[in-house]
Amino acid sequence: MSWTARRLRPALAPAILLAGLLGLWEVLAQTGVLADVFGIEDFLVPAPSEIGQALWEDRSLLADDAWVTLKEVVLGFGLAVVSGVGFAVLIHLSETARRAVYPLLVASQTIPIVILAPILVVVFGFEIQTKLAIVALICFFPITVNTLDGLRSVDPELLKLMRTMGASRLQTLKRVEGPWALPYAFSGAKVAVAVSVIGAVFAEAAGSNAGLGHLIDQANAQLLTARSFAAMVVLSAIAIALFALLTLLERRVVTWRVER
Amino acid sequence: MLTRSRPSESKTRVPPAGGNGAVAEGTSVSIRGVGHSFGSLHALEGIALEAAPAEVLGIVGPSGCGKTTLLELVAGLREPDSGTISIGGASAAEDRLARSAYMPQRDLLLPWLNAIDNAGLAARVAGASRTEARRQAGPLFDRLGLGGFELTRPEELSGGMRQRVAFLRTLIAGRPLLLLDEPFASLDAITRAEMQEWLAGVLAGDRHTVLLVTHDVEEALYLSDRVAVLTPRPGRVAAELEVPAPRERDRAAAVTSAEFAELRQRALHALAGGEG
Numbered sequence: 264m265s266w267t268a269r270r271l272r273p274a275l276a277p278a279i280l281l282a283g284l285l286g287l288w289e290v291l292a293q294t295g296v297l298a299d300v301f302g303i304e305d306f307l308v309p310a311p312s313e314i315g316q317a318l319w320e321d322r323s324l325l326a327d328d329a330w331v332t333l334k335e336v337v338l339g340f341g342l343a344v345v346s347g348v349g350f351a352v353l354i355h356l357s358e359t360a361r362r363a364v365y366p367l368l369v370a371s372q373t374i375p376i377v378i379l380a381p382i383l384v385v386v387f388g389f390e391i392q393t394k395l396a397i398v399a400l401i402c403f404f405p406i407t408v409n410t411l412d413g414l415r416s417v418d419p420e421l422l423k424l425m426r427t428m429g430a431s432r433l434q435t436l437k438r439v440e441g442p443w444a445l446p447y448a449f450s451g452a453k454v455a456v457a458v459s460v461i462g463a464v465f466a467e468a469a470g471s472n473a474g475l476g477h478l479i480d481q482a483n484a485q486l487l488t489a490r491s492f493a494a495m496v497v498l499s500a501i502a503i504a505l506f507a508l509l510t511l512l513e514r515r516v517v518t519w520r521v522e523r
Numbered sequence: 524m525l526t527r528s529r530p531s532e533s534k535t536r537v538p539p540a541g542g543n544g545a546v547a548e549g550t551s552v553s554i555r556g557v558g559h560s561f562g563s564l565h566a567l568e569g570i571a572l573e574a575a576p577a578e579v580l581g582i583v584g585p586s587g588c589g590k591t592t593l594l595e596l597v598a599g600l601r602e603p604d605s606g607t608i609s610i611g612g613a614s615a616a617e618d619r620l621a622r623s624a625y626m627p628q629r630d631l632l633l634p635w636l637n638a639i640d641n642a643g644l645a646a647r648v649a650g651a652s653r654t655e656a657r658r659q660a661g662p663l664f665d666r667l668g669l670g671g672f673e674l675t676r677p678e679e680l681s682g683g684m685r686q687r688v689a690f691l692r693t694l695i696a697g698r699p700l701l702l703l704d705e706p707f708a709s710l711d712a713i714t715r716a717e718m719q720e721w722l723a724g725v726l727a728g729d730r731h732t733v734l735l736v737t738h739d740v741e742e743a744l745y746l747s748d749r750v751a752v753l754t755p756r757p758g759r760v761a762a763e764l765e766v767p768a769p770r771e772r773d774r775a776a777a778v779t780s781a782e783f784a785e786l787r788q789r790a791l792h793a794l795a796g797g798e799g
Contacts, residue, residue: 420627427598427625428648428696438648442635519634520678 309489317493339398347406380469401462402455413447549577549732550611550699557606565757581747589758624696630689632677639673645696762793
């Protein structure tokens, strides 16, 4: 088997499955079976080929809105990384901070974003800050929790060893706990980045004049379902690309074998 | 022939490398009437031991006799319930922390640092730059049989090599007292014998005072100038045995000699609860 064949072989099964599903969807949509099942008009059920067509024909529209959403996601995610790691370190270093802040952090995750988003729009307006706040709110929690887990899981014997070397609290954090927690922080960040696009769409749906969420809202209102689906495809692609980038970065940074 | 640490024989000695400018000359250790309990468990009772500068004092005892606790007390990680411990005349916990370097049972090397940076960790903590720490550790790599492995990550090193790096980290911490807690317990028998020979060679030319804790009578007798035998729960000193120097550098020859066999007999007798 050639090198290429060996590389591509694991992708074969999922590719066949995906092609099969798309083919089935195409046939059912074209013959009107799906519309009949749902009891709706034929034109409301786009076939994959029509979605592909929309992706091509609306490409400049999609690209403009995707750029807006991408900015919101990346900046919001960046904000979440900074605040998430910051909270984790703060809680780890101070028992008082843990008692004071931790319940609030958990509580912040129980607030439904769907309800919070419109309120934030009223407060901050259609500006990008609103979107960043919502994306960050969704993203920071998995980062905080995972990083904190990492900081806490350091081998106690190692901490003892650092004490015998006369290491200060911050030195131990820098030389041992920080690197130790890094793979954990990456796990949290990967979860966060996958849901970050959902946050951006919520934020845009609550009130905005650009972005893929906004585009989906408008397309739905105009019953342009193929365009709406095309926007979702782009959205998924953004999330997958960001996830892959993060995985790549993790491989470059965490070069040692991690035991858990 | 293996003689230990006479100033006139210092040709092969490992030069002291101060992590914080301190010279690694040995110091005296004095443990007086030390007792320690964990709740209702009496770990140690009435421990009295002295170590002279540059002496290797072996402490041997069965599992659970409080050997590790004793080392942690000496290291200044804990305060004893009763009695005093002083290193070089100072008995405050912070002085003991500052004067001793602790080598734990597991190597505890940091997986994200290569061997030389792991060895220099204590120096870095003491404020040395990476270059400085490497300059201190570098020359010792060859001498301790680690030459060529400077940039290797711990996960690619064998158990014995990892232990060597961990020992080097302890050695160049710049403290006069080395506390070795079962340094070879995690190794297989063959590697262990090799490492004992290796350590004997390293200690032969070194001026650190060493407390070596182990459950292996042979290891203690082979490596130490003097061996204290502890009883289990509560740990008490059952016997103190002088190991006559000079000894054979060849471990196999040393441990099979008649003199060694007799000492081992006495140690085992003391361990079993008899008087030494």
